Amino acid sequence: MKAPRLTFFCELGAGPLQALFEDPAVLEHLVALRASVSLGLLDFGAERAAVVRRLHEAGIPVIAWQLLPAEQGYWFNLDNAPQAQARYEAFREWTAAHGLRWDGVGLDIEPDLHVLRRLLAERWRYLPALLRRLRQGERLHRAREAYEALVARIREDGYRVDTYQLPLIVDERQAGTTVLQRLLGVVDLSADREVLMLYSSFVRPHGVSLLESYGAQAGSIGVGSTGGGVELPGAGAAPPLSWDELSRDLRLARRRCEDLHVFSLEGCVRQDFLPRLRAFDWGAPEEALKTKTRRMGLMRRVARWGLRACARWVR
Template sequence: MSALDLLPWPNADRRKAKRDSDRRTQARDEGGWPTLSFFCELRGPELVRLFQDETLIPLLKKLGATVTIGLVDLSRERAQVARQLSAAGVPVAAWLLLPEESGYWFNAHNATDAWERYGDFIAWTRAHRLRWSRVGIDIEPNIDEVRMVRQRPLAVLRAIPRIFRCIRRNREMYQGLVARIHADGYPVDAYVFPFIHTEREAGTEVLQRITGMIDLHVDREIAMLYTSFVRPYGEGFLDFYARHFPAVAVGVTGGGVEEGLDPPPPLTWDEFTRDLRLTRRHTRDIHVFSLEGCVEQGYLERLVDFDWGVPTHAPPDALERAAALTRQMKFALRALDRPHVASLAATAAVVVPIGLLGLAVRMLRRGDDDGTPDPQQSS
């Protein structure tokens, strides 16, 4: 006898509920049901309040979900929640973050800080006897630079001199950190912008030099494909890039660190489910940003009976826009990968027209001074 047989429902309703339950179980067994993970980036007190909701952990268990906790701090409250989840049988992943004054996210310009933070994380983990299923490195530009560019887009020009910078040593330091995390027994995830794939196809490292993003060898890459930031063409952007990564993060359903401007509205339920189904076409490993946003909007309950089998495709024009952007980006990256050639080309683009203009002026003046009589004077 199943638990459904004990429910005080009419026989027809009970049979329907059992059929739906069997269908979901079959979908999981046949690989139709993806594995879900939810990012959570709340401060300590807010995190504790979130998990005071007694319905939350049972919902996560019903979904078979992992919670990836952003280590905004290494506080007693955060350790308390991590232990609570582990004790309930919910897998917990550690999302490494830096203090904001060190850039918040990991990148080529704070490798030393990243090593120090990991040492603090290990000490905190052992002190509180925490268990982690995986450790994740969030690879993004410095948060202060992101805020500056969002407020004043032309501020991105300040990063142009980095084209000439060598980041090999920084990459080696991060790859060493990955090895250290492995030695401590944890698989390593990297949360990455999808454009890293375009740079690989272009065969350059320009994007990494300018933004500080690092192309690392890890156990799993999770592409951050947040369509809320690229409406109305986000679905094409997601569908185009998701095929190139083993795992994809969708969002944003709400929450997240303040980046300097009002964030776009969170995904509606229709947008969210569209993104889930589009992602499922390419991978079973789906991550959602964020848990707190899904709780606030009541999405977790609706995912329990969610039908993953509805065919979903991005519109052709949205896919073409993503493809065109990729082609343009490759061209730009390959041009900038030879910074001296690019500098000469830029200089030529300015100097040559000026030179031609100067030559034309001189020729006109020579025409005035070559002794040719002025018709008005001769008359």
């Protein structure tokens, strides 16, 4: 089995980002793997621009992973469409000012960081506020229109549009509802490439089931986490994937599609995974846990039934 197309997510501040790519071995490994980098745009500074140019000069494609300041929700969602549009305009100016080139633009669609932190801190006490969001159908409609306009603008600028989506969006589509979008504040967008974030480290011991069930419906699969990213107090410590776990996830994902994303590059470097990936045997057999996969399928069918029932109630 031939190697897939690999993209590594990289979500670092300016200083750690510079330090990461000061090691020439990192660039060497990425070139050997023919990998791309989806670079989280935490800022529009000269240091980040210098890293983008360095990657481009090495022949490594870079995707502009759009992110907002934490106070604006960080990820793109129902609550911050105007800020997302303004952020993209600032990105265009920064790109022009530094003469940067991009392989595409990535839109990370996840719940508002503030909402997620409140949910993790208050748990069941936050449920009434969450349920009130079910009545926000018009707000979702306006946000979707704004994001569709943003996608059109990005394409007019000549970029491919990638979206990074939670796997639950697949169940929402199959149920034909907007319940999860209202509750979680996510938006179902059409893109040129959709990446389902199937991060098994956060759902142990059900990671294999997650990959097997949702991977069959994914155009591109994101595996992880090998470490890094936003810290969420109250979420509990989810240890990064070990090499054995990452190997398992990569082989399972490769059986489903040829386009894989890995979160994160910095985690892979920290654990010295890049040299191992260069010698990785993609064709080695990997047995799935069929019983647990069937259980996941049943849970998803029940969830879709619940979504349809809830949709009739909120109309």
